[in-house]
Amino acid sequence: MTEVAGAKELSKEELLDAYRTMRTIRDFEERLHEEFATGEIPGFVHLYAGEEAIAAGFMAHLDEDDYIASTHRGHGHAIAKGCDPKAMMFEIYGKQDGLCHGKGGSMHIADLDKGMLGANGIVGGGPPLVCGVGLSARTRGTNQVAVSFTGDGGANQGTVFESLNLASAWDLPCIFVIENNGYAEATAQAFSSKGIDIAKRADGFSMPGVVVDGHDFFAVYEAAGEAIRRAREGGGPSMIECKVNRYFGHFEGDAQTYRAANEVEEVRKEKDCLMLFRRRVTSAGLVKESELDQIDEEVKNYIDECVREAKAAPEPTPEHLVTDVYASY
Amino acid sequence: MSGAVTVGVIANPASGRDIRRLVSGASVFDNGEKGNMVYRLMVGLAAVGVEHVLMMPAASGLYDSLERTLRAAAPAIAAEHRPMPDLELIEMKVRHNARDTIYAISEMEHRGVAAILVLGGDGTSRIVARHCARDIPLCTLSTGTNNAFPEMREATVAGIATGLVATGRIGDEALRREKILRVGLNGDAHHDCALVDVAMNSERFVGARALWRPREISEIVVSSARPDAVGLSSIAGLLDPTSRDAPHGLHIRLAPPEDAEIVLTVPLAPGLVVPIGVNEVNRIEPGASVELTAGVGSVALDGEREIEISAADEVEVRLDLAGPLTIDVSAAMREAARRGLLNGSL
Structure with a gap:
């Protein structure tokens, strides 16, 4: 057997990078949870805490010029794809030096230089975008791939079905990731769909559909590696469903009356992706506890710095209202 | 319910969706078909006198498919006086993981099922074998890829064979103690x-x-x-x-x-x-x-x-050598033929 992308053993450096990515997302989101409550942050935020292993597991296989299309819950995807967390924090605070000059906010963070096509306020909006860039990559003859992220609610949108059909019909190098956290806003999945396994829908579009545990970085990493390799080599699209839990509400301020009282507490105790990752890499002797502790410390300080600077940064001035209105290509 | 023979059904809605679909073109087995398999098992069980089926709740469209098929078939079954077992779902919190199966088995044991039909792959069979009482006969049917233990069988026939064992008409001749x-x-x-x-x-x-x-x-x-x-x-x-x-x-x-x-x-x-x-x-x-x-x-x-x-x-x-007790469907049907157990109308 030839060595394949998904099969390669992760180096220590790659393991530490993956942990740093997950820790950065977690601290970024936990901090936003606290800061949003103070009323200083404009607009809405939807937090990715609990789902970090998915972003880290997929993005570990992507190059800078590969594309991703995110969701309203997009901070984790952006950080893992290489967007600057500080510029993101500025953006969320609506500041002039934000990644989109403070005009996008949490739900419209984008960085085309990093292949991040944007968080997206349109539920089910990502899959059509990756069909577009997937077609572009195929037409230009590059080996770029495009990955969309969609929730279990978004998975029921017509746009998603149309995209699956198009990607399949045209053999596009697209991977459709379903982050199934069990709730479409406040609606439990069983109320809105007959099937719990969304990946089974891939069968109807003649593409492979696989289910993995979205709390397990290694499970995501392995399946993602194979799907991405397949797409790069001309094998067409795949769907990967990651079963996961979110730690916070649909949006900040969501009272979450639809969840059991101890639901999140149980998940945090048993399935926390950072805890599982730490336990496994240290017991396998690949990484020392102290090395992970050091990352925790560095990330904590960095996120403090991001928030501190974002709060102090200047707002856009009225004249910025008329800039960035039109895009030029 | 006293006197009625009850058979348990564990159908794992999550089997058949692993990475092999991505890396080796492994087959897919949809939950609609698994639901239909349970319907066909019930028809087989009913044909030999099983009156009650106790089933683990199965999400992901599996139970929906079964329920729709049962609903659609009900008028004809009633008009033609064909037997059909009552279907009861175990009342339990569904977690969508192996704990569901473990809980369902304990409940089935508690309720005195005469046999358990298992639909899934090797993993599902393994969990059932590990947690099930030694003397409950199991009929394990494959719904996954690459299965070494459960058999690929027509469910109607597996239902008849299991029913013959569950109602006591066939015994040791069709039972095998697995390793x-x-x-x-x-x-x-x-x-x-x-x-x-x-x-x-x-x-x-x-x-x-x-x-x-x-x-x-x-x-x-x-x-x-x-x-x-x-x-x-x-x-x-x-x-x-x-x-x-x-x-x-x-x-x-x-x-x-x-x-x-x-x-x-x-x-x-x-x-x-x-x-x-x-x-x-x-x-x-x-x-x-x-x-x-x-x-x-x-x-x-x-x-x-x-x-x-x-x-x-x-x-x-x-x-x-003292592993689970399983029903050998071929042996059961051979014995049924030899003894004329299916001679005559239902």
Whole structure:
């Protein structure tokens, strides 16, 4: 057997990078949870805490010029794809030096230089975008791939079905990731769909559909590696469903009356992706506890710095209202 | 309900969706079909007098498909006075993981089911075998890929065979005591088990679970081995075919093909035929313990990585002839024919 992308053993450096990515997302989101409550942050935020292993597991296989299309819950995807967390924090605070000059906010963070096509306020909006860039990559003859992220609610949108059909019909190098956290806003999945396994829908579009545990970085990493390799080599699209839990509400301020009282507490105790990752890499002797502790410390300080600077940064001035209105290509 | 014969049904809605669909073109088995299989089982069970079916709740469209088929068939069943068992779902919190199956089994035991029908792959069969009382007959039907233990069978016939056993009309002639591999870890002799194969491999993490990269496998122990099987046990099957009834198992040490004494061409998974190097084959006797050479890696049970280990861990495998009791559908139907049990109308 030839060595394949998904099969390669992760180096220590790659393991530490993956942990740093997950820790950065977690601290970024936990901090936003606290800061949003103070009323200083404009607009809405939807937090990715609990789902970090998915972003880290997929993005570990992507190059800078590969594309991703995110969701309203997009901070984790952006950080893992290489967007600057500080510029993101500025953006969320609506500041002039934000990644989109403070005009996008949490739900419209984008960085085309990093292949991040944007968080997206349109539920089910990502899959059509990756069909577009997937077609572009195929037409230009590059080996770029495009990955969309969609929730279990978004998975029921017509746009998603149309995209699956198009990607399949045209053999596009697209991977459709379903982050199934069990709730479409406040609606439990069983109320809105007959099937719990969304990946089974891939069968109807003649593409492979696989289910993995979205709390397990290694499970995501392995399946993602194979799907991405397949797409790069001309094998067409795949769907990967990651079963996961979110730690916070649909949006900040969501009272979450639809969840059991101890639901999140149980998940945090048993399935926390950072805890599982730490336990496994240290017991396998690949990484020392102290090395992970050091990352925790560095990330904590960095996120403090991001928030501190974002709060102090200047707002856009009225004249910025008329800039960035039109895009030029 | 007293007097009525009850049969349990465990249908795993999650089987058949692992990474092999991505890497080796493995087949897909949709939940609509699994629901239809349960309907066909019920028809078979009813035909031989089973009046009650107690089923684990099955999400993911499986139960919906069953319910729709039952609803659509109800008028004709009533008009033609055809029998159909009552269907009762176990009242339980569904977690969509193996704990559902474990809870459902305990409830079925408590309710005195006469047999349990299991729809799933090797993993589902293994969980049922591990947690089920020894004397409840199981009929395990394959709904996954690469299954060595459950059989691919028409559910209607499996339902008839199971019903004949459950109602007491056929007994030992159609029952088989299966072998089981007890897997010990660091002195805990009953840490886990496997029905067909245990494989030591160097995949460090359980990851996507299915064991599909042959270079990583260093050692296997099998309870039985057919040369026409697909999967790890087929390695053993090509070396020393070992039936389910044979009172021994096999222990095989693998090596990279370039360094091995024997090289076999093996269908390791659906869509994956690879050279496998073998250095040593030994029969293992019941009760005797085989110590596996532990390294950093994991132990796969019936083809799925389950236990992450380090070189310091001690892993041993023991062949136990007193595994689960299963229904041999072919034997049951042969006996039914011989004794004329299905002669006459329903």
